[in-house]
Amino acid sequence: MDLILSGLSFVVDSAVDVLPIAIFLFAFQRLVIGKPLANGKRIAVGFIFVVLGIGLFLDGLELTLFPLGKLMAQQLTNPEFLYEAVGKAVNDLVWQDYYWVYIFACAIGFSTTLAEPALIAVAMKANTVSGGAIGVWGLRVAVALGVGVGVGLGCYRIVTGLPIHYFIAAGYLVVIVQTLVAPKLIVPLAYDSGGVTTSTVTVPLITALGLGLSEAVPGRSALLDGFGLVAFASLFPIISVLAYGQLAVLKERIPAILAAIRYLKEEE
Amino acid sequence: MKDSLIALANDALGSARDLLPIVVVISVFQVFVFDESVTSLFSMAGGALLVIAGLAFFIFGLRLALFPIGEGLAHALASKGSVFWLVVFAFTLGFGTTIAEPALIAIAAEAAEVAFGADAIAASAEAKIGYALGLRLTVALAVGVALVVGVLRILADWSLPVIIIAGYCLVVLLTTIAPVEIVGIAYDSGGVTTSTVTVPLVTALGIGLASSIRGRNAMTDGFGLIALASLTPILFVLAYGIVTQWT
Numbered sequence: 068m069d070l071i072l073s074g075l076s077f078v079v080d081s082a083v084d085v086l087p088i089a090i091f092l093f094a095f096q097r098l099v100i101g102k103p104l105a106n107g108k109r110i111a112v113g114f115i116f117v118v119l120g121i122g123l124f125l126d127g128l129e130l131t132l133f134p135l136g137k138l139m140a141q142q143l144t145n146p147e148f149l150y151e152a153v154g155k156a157v158n159d160l161v162w163q164d165y166y167w168v169y170i171f172a173c174a175i176g177f178s179t180t181l182a183e184p185a186l187i188a189v190a191m192k193a194n195t196v197s198g199g200a201i202g203v204w205g206l207r208v209a210v211a212l213g214v215g216v217g218v219g220l221g222c223y224r225i226v227t228g229l230p231i232h233y234f235i236a237a238g239y240l241v242v243i244v245q246t247l248v249a250p251k252l253i254v255p256l257a258y259d260s261g262g263v264t265t266s267t268v269t270v271p272l273i274t275a276l277g278l279g280l281s282e283a284v285p286g287r288s289a290l291l292d293g294f295g296l297v298a299f300a301s302l303f304p305i306i307s308v309l310a311y312g313q314l315a316v317l318k319e320r321i322p323a324i325l326a327a328i329r330y331l332k333e334e335e
Numbered sequence: 336m337k338d339s340l341i342a343l344a345n346d347a348l349g350s351a352r353d354l355l356p357i358v359v360v361i362s363v364f365q366v367f368v369f370d371e372s373v374t375s376l377f378s379m380a381g382g383a384l385l386v387i388a389g390l391a392f393f394i395f396g397l398r399l400a401l402f403p404i405g406e407g408l409a410h411a412l413a414s415k416g417s418v419f420w421l422v423v424f425a426f427t428l429g430f431g432t433t434i435a436e437p438a439l440i441a442i443a444a445e446a447a448e449v450a451f452g453a454d455a456i457a458a459s460a461e462a463k464i465g466y467a468l469g470l471r472l473t474v475a476l477a478v479g480v481a482l483v484v485g486v487l488r489i490l491a492d493w494s495l496p497v498i499i500i501a502g503y504c505l506v507v508l509l510t511t512i513a514p515v516e517i518v519g520i521a522y523d524s525g526g527v528t529t530s531t532v533t534v535p536l537v538t539a540l541g542i543g544l545a546s547s548i549r550g551r552n553a554m555t556d557g558f559g560l561i562a563l564a565s566l567t568p569i570l571f572v573l574a575y576g577i578v579t580q581w582t
Contacts, residue, residue: 298569
């Protein structure tokens with residue numbers, strides 16, 4: 068019963084979130100385009116499914132994933148657990164001793180991204196638009212890998228307290244170089260992947276992780292060090308998706324290269 | 336009707352497969368790293384079912400409603416040829432979806448709490464609310480502007496990499512003069528803005544627009560709006576930090 072009630076309240080919340088956009092779209096349709104929506108019934112049903120879907124999804128997150136995520140953050144920075152893992156007291160710890168944090172951060176970044184509905188939607192779109200050249204799964208795995216590495220590295224930055232803009236500037240330098248050599252087709256998609264990964268699901272989860280970490284590690288402050296994980300999670304997928312594009316081109320070229328080698332041998 | 340049910344069941348199956356890695360990661364950590372038993376996780380199975388059902392409904396509904404409307408509107412506006420209405424549409428879409436974004440509301444409140452705890456803002460409830468609202472308005476404005484630039488880019492065929500690279504050079508420049516405590520939040524706000532609702536709609540706008548203009552490739556021109564919407568909030572929040580520092 069409680070489950071149903073809390074589910075209902077989430078559905079109402081998500082309806083409130085979606086309502087302004089829905090009103091705005093309908094108003095635009097009537098006032099600027101000046102004709103009613105085609106397939107009005109179908110679209111109404113679709114909106115109901117979107118609202119229900121977001122509501123149920125967020126409710127499920129609140130019941131399942133958030134409590135688990137919070138529990139994990141506490142367990143990972145627990146002094147007793149750290150003492151058992153590396154045999155040092157809290158004040159003697161160096162950044163390497165928090166290795167379980169990085170492993171968890173990578174794993175959680177990877178797995179939440181794989182389950183991200185917005186990313187699934189964009190990947191399907193990219194697959195259709197590219198005529199199948201960009202695989203739905205290939206793109207999703209590339210983005211998820213990027214987020215995993217990004218969140219892991221972001222946790223390393225929080226533990227060490229290094230300035231965030233060093234990492235961001237270096238990351239974008241890599242992006243610039245890749246942009247110059249990667250296939251043109253993949254570039255805008257790669258840039259978008261950064262923003263797509265970090266939506267309603269991932270953001271609160273990894274923000275809580277970062278803030279919890281900055282409070283638990285000696286010498287760090289939530290204000291200066293706690294934020295930034297979302298930025299890392301947005302940057303690294305750009306690099307990994309560009310790399311995915313570069314790999315796809317390379318794969319296409321391999322048969323051609325092999326054929327050329329065979330041809331040269333026959334010439335001899 | 337039967338086809339819809341099959342599509343919905345397929346979406347549910349896909350969602351279950353998507354949730355699997357999360358369940359596996361956390362179970363492995365509980366059992367092998369913390370020596371806890373998995374039985375404590377069984378109580379959360381109901382929530383997991385909600386996640387699966389929610390994902391399936393969401394994707395099913397998107398294909399039915401949000402994508403067709405966004406593309407239809409963008410097509411209609413593009414063929415109408417009114418740059419003015421396209422720009423108004425883009426700005427309102429960005430501003431409206433961002434100001435209502437639940438993740439941004441949560442993060443802005445969190446940022447205000449942290450700033451409050453560290454005595455970075457005045458010690459009053461009003462200062463906290465004002466700080467959070469200022470942050471949200473700044474980010475919403477930034478996303479609105481980003482979509483306007485993005486739409487103009489598609490219309491005028493500007494190079495996306497050039498805009499993005501120039502933007503990030505500006506970010507690095509602003510970082511050096513912005514107050515230290517705003518930097519982390521500014522960088523984060525870039526990723527926070529693009530939510531579950533905004534992303535599909537904005538992507539549909541871009542692709543619809545690009546595919547309705549002759550000589551544009553939906554692939555290279557259609558994507559890129561979200562990238563801009565992730566960039567401008569960083570710039571705007573850094574600027575917000577610099578400006579509020581003086582006042």
